[in-house]
Every structure is written in C-alpha cells, then in structure tokens.
Amino acid sequence: MKLATYRDGSRDGQLVVVSRDLSMAHYATGIAERLQQVLDDWGFLSPQLQDLYEALNGGKARHAFPFDPKMCMAPLPRAYQWADGSAYINHVELVRRARGAEVPASFYEDPLMYQGASDELLGPCDDVVVPSEDYGIDFEAEIAVVTGDVPMGSTPEQALEGIRLLMLANDVSLRNLIPAELAKGFGFFQSKPATAFSPVAVTLDELGAAWDRGRVNLTLQSTWNGRKVGQCEAGPEMTFHFGQLIAHICKTRNVRAGSIVGSGTVSNKGVEIDGRPQWPKGYSCIAEKRAIETILDGAPSTGYMKFGDTIRIEMKGLDGLSLCGAIDQRIAPLQR
Known part of the structure; x- marks a missing residue:
C-alpha cells in the first residue's frame, strides 16, 4: 500500500x-x-x-x-530517529580519490552512518531554505526505509523483518561547512539541514521483484534545473543493504518504531570508454560530479546550487509508474 x-x-x-x-x-x-x-x-x-x-x-x-x-508533508513530518548511512562505497571512493586520500579497509566492512536532525522533516515540494549560497548547497538523492521496533543485537536478516515502509530522500548537504565541522572530530551538524522525503511511503510488496533482500533494483532519477543528471541503479552497487544498516544501529541500542534509515547517496561506478573513464549513469549529488571532474581534469568545474535552482528526485517501479511520487524542490534564501 x-x-x-x-x-x-x-x-x-x-x-x-x-x-x-x-x-x-x-x-x-x-x-x-x-x-x-x-x-x-x-x-x-x-x-x-x-x-x-x-x-x-x-x-x-x-x-x-x-x-x-x-x-503533502513528509510521510513522517517528524520522527523519533533519522540515521543516514553511506551504503554506496563508490561514492566514498570517488570523493576520497579526488583529494588523493585512501579509503580505509574498515569502510568495506562496517557502514558509515551519521545521526541527522529528525525534529523537522521537509515535504516533497517544500523549499530548501538556506541562509547563504556560500554554504555550498548540494542535493543528495537517496532511498530510505521506516522501521518498526527492532531489538538490540538483531542480525541483518532479523533487521530486514523490521522494515515497514520505503520512501525517497533528498539529504541536503552544505558542502562548504563540512570540512570545518569534520575537523572538530564530532561529525556533521550545521552542514546537514532538514532532509526532504517523497510524498508517498510504500510497503515493500509494492516493489515486487525489485525488492531484493534489502536492496532496491530500480533506477533513481535526479533532475537539476530541468536537466536529468542522474539515472543511477540503486541495487547492484549498494555495498551494505538496509538490513546491515539497521543492524549497525542495533549493535548497542534498540531501534524503535518510526525510525528512518537512509541509504546515503546512490552511486554507480564508472566505465572505460576509449581509454578514458566515464560515468554514463550520471550522479546523485553535485559533490560526486565535482570529484569526477577533479579526477579527469584536475579541478572541479561544476558549481553548487544557487537560489532559484530546482531539484527533482523520482523512482519508477517495474510497472513504469512512479513508485513514491517525486521530490520536487526549489532552493530559496532565508527571509530574515
């Protein structure tokens, strides 16, 4: 339903x-x-x-x-928990490669995750309000699940049984605030404003065969200012499936009904075309596009979002119909 x-x-x-x-x-x-x-x-x-x-x-x-x-508001306009993973290691690899950094071996064994703000979650057509363009405004197209109660110590397989609903997310990032925050050693805070969610949350049976043991074998579309920039496959390259992400939270705590768990930016590996790496599936966040440009050309050429920009995020089901409806937002300045 x-x-x-x-x-x-x-x-x-x-x-x-x-x-x-x-x-x-x-x-x-x-x-x-x-x-x-x-x-x-x-x-x-x-x-x-x-x-x-x-x-x-x-x-x-x-x-x-x-x-x-x-x-529509967000399906859950405020939630008991919003925990966002980084389940697509290709995204991490690209961003680190662009700055000449190695990916630690532990990243392939244990998911990255941060605790986001859940006291205000945006509806699919709400403006993304930001005080300044200088903050480096970026969209992040993701998949998220909503849980029931999942006990502490649950295995990934047990955690999968606790998933109740699935929806899409735009996990907005303010890229120019991130370096200083991470340098403090406590993680994201001001660099992660309110997250937006799709108009509709769906039960897993709506996905049919596309739901594959914690992964969604469908294409996530991102359209920036009317131009389709991402057609990323959400299933095959998801390093950690949703059961593993939820079990990661459950290591030391219970997960309670109404918790939202995100996949992180959906990302696909590049391919070699005529001896040069290409990313034909596009990107689900601008930071990844800038990382690709840095790898290819030595420096990024794509800027972050400006006031008045729009972002649309949508996923079609196997029947060709929109699965959760579209996130369709505009970037707007804070009216002081």
Whole structure:
C-alpha cells in the first residue's frame, strides 16, 4: 500500500491512503490519524489500511479525492530517529580519490552512518531554505526505509523483518561547512539541514521483484534545473543493504518504531570508454560530479546550487509508474 501525510495546520498532519497510480487518495481518519500511530500498532492497523487501499484501487472508496503531492508533508513530518548511512562505497571512493586520500579497509566492512536532525522533516515540494549560497548547497538523492521496533543485537536478516515502509530522500548537504565541522572530530551538524522525503511511503510488496533482500533494483532519477543528471541503479552497487544498516544501529541500542534509515547517496561506478573513464549513469549529488571532474581534469568545474535552482528526485517501479511520487524542490534564501 501507499501512504502519505496531508497538511492540516498541525505539526504532524493527517494520514491518507494513496492509490497505486498516485491519482486518488482517501483520509484514513476512521483507522488512524497519524502515520506514527500505525507504526506503533502495525499488526492491528496496517491490515485495515490495506483494505482501504484495495477499495481505493478498485474504485470503491466512497470519499476518495484527487491526490495532490503539493498538499503533502513528509510521510513522517517528524520522527523519533533519522540515521543516514553511506551504503554506496563508490561514492566514498570517488570523493576520497579526488583529494588523493585512501579509503580505509574498515569502510568495506562496517557502514558509515551519521545521526541527522529528525525534529523537522521537509515535504516533497517544500523549499530548501538556506541562509547563504556560500554554504555550498548540494542535493543528495537517496532511498530510505521506516522501521518498526527492532531489538538490540538483531542480525541483518532479523533487521530486514523490521522494515515497514520505503520512501525517497533528498539529504541536503552544505558542502562548504563540512570540512570545518569534520575537523572538530564530532561529525556533521550545521552542514546537514532538514532532509526532504517523497510524498508517498510504500510497503515493500509494492516493489515486487525489485525488492531484493534489502536492496532496491530500480533506477533513481535526479533532475537539476530541468536537466536529468542522474539515472543511477540503486541495487547492484549498494555495498551494505538496509538490513546491515539497521543492524549497525542495533549493535548497542534498540531501534524503535518510526525510525528512518537512509541509504546515503546512490552511486554507480564508472566505465572505460576509449581509454578514458566515464560515468554514463550520471550522479546523485553535485559533490560526486565535482570529484569526477577533479579526477579527469584536475579541478572541479561544476558549481553548487544557487537560489532559484530546482531539484527533482523520482523512482519508477517495474510497472513504469512512479513508485513514491517525486521530490520536487526549489532552493530559496532565508527571509530574515
């Protein structure tokens, strides 16, 4: 099934069920007001939402209305946890190669992860508000999952059983703030503003055969200022699958229902064409494009995002339909 959260003037919005083709929606008010309620009582409430979803798809939901992504908040407008991994080691390899640094051997055995802000999560059409262009504004196209309760000490296989929903993310980075923050030894903070999520979160059965033991074998599309810059394959080169990412968190703590876990920037390896490396799948963040330019030409030539720029992130299912709807945002200055 497909679920979204509509704006209603409150912090947490109103839960709606969305049709498979994203054309129609129906309030879930008679079952649950908020998505977090469903995650807290998944076994009891999700079958009722599934019945409503089937009625909606069959044209039998009495109070259905046209679905509007612009009315959407993030599926979880605020969450108990937002933990973002870096599961595509090719991304790490490119960025480090561009600055002449080696990738430590441990990076291939243990996932990188940071704890992001979860008190405000952006809707798919919300502006990315930044105080200054000088901060180095970058998009990051990612996949994310929402969990139920996953106990401390869970194995990757057990952790996979705790995944409830999947959605897309734009994990905005302020690249020019990162070096000074990392130099302090405590990781990202000001360089990671609010993250945006797709209008719709979907249960794993909506992926069909594309869901492959914690990986999504589909293409993630990134379109910057109307130009498609990324057609990255999300499955084959994901070094750590979602079960491994969740198990990484579970090493020393319980993961509670309503936690969001991100994949990190989806990234594909280059290929040799006429003796020169090429990246035909494009990129899912500008930092990676700049790293490629540095490797090829000795210096980056692509600048970061400016006020008024747009970014669209979307994934099509095996049926050709938009899986979670599109993140479609504009970069905007802070109005002081």
